[in-house]
Amino acid sequence: MLKAERMPAAPDYSVSDDETSLLARLRRGDPAAAREFYDAYAQRIHRFILHALGPGNDADAEDILQDTFMALAEGLPFFRGQSSLFTFACAIAHRKTVSFIRNRARRGELMKDHTAEVVRLIIEPAPDQDLKNALASLSSEHRQVLILKYVEDMTVAEIAAVLSMSEHAVESRLARARRALTKALA
């Protein structure tokens, strides 16, 4: 089969009809729309930030989530609708996370002591603990692409929009991340 036949038509990642009305209400500052948006996406954005930071950073993840939602409120009036609302929100969360990691590195803060977390996991081991440990051993960049691709079901184009990278670079990073995770799980 020719490659062109297998390739689907270029998908449209812009805001869907459902999201258009939600976006219009958000832009008007409707509190019900804000609640609806929060209920739909906050948990997924929080999970993305948690995985990007790695284990033992729950408090920092909450701070970043808060910064993300405040920046989102400020950025929504200027959102051009070229991606879905979730992609837009994830892009903001990614920038806030990267900025946090850079600032922490600049301040030369030592990594947090994870002893309490490790002890808790030994006492009450979760069934998917090997997966979590393997993920924790990866770099933040690798965790982010894996979570966006396989947990959030984003396309490569959407991930590229979130991480401000080319699609080719995302594919390469995904391949490296998969190899690293396979190695860590082995």
Next chain:
Amino acid sequence: MKTQNAEEHIAARLKELAAERVRAPRDLAARFAAHLSKVASHPDAVPIRLCGSKLEARARGTLLSAAMKNGVRVMHACGAQTLCATCRVKVTEGGENLTPMTLKEKVSLRYHFSVSPRVRLACQARVLGPVEADAIFPLCGTLPGDA
């Protein structure tokens, strides 16, 4: 085939995480709604961060005018004529929310050896959306004793 199996295995394992419950703080929803209505009530005000200070810029106003209006020092020796490039700022976030560079701005930046897509002249770059930028010239921003 082996690679495909490995990918399917990883996808299946990572899918387990999608079922994991993550609790987002409830009080944040109310704060988000409050902030959203505050932003919506001022459609012409664009929140920006300049030299670490949070300011409100007028939509389509220059970064320099926002700085001057809000008491943030940004050097502009030539009086916003694009001659001195002392108002250079490094855009750290939201570069796409500034108007594109004009020829005058490009020429000035090239003349002053500051050709980078992240470096803009505060007197020329107009605000279209949220932006974060830092002045490059020293002794800018808010200095001790300014307040």
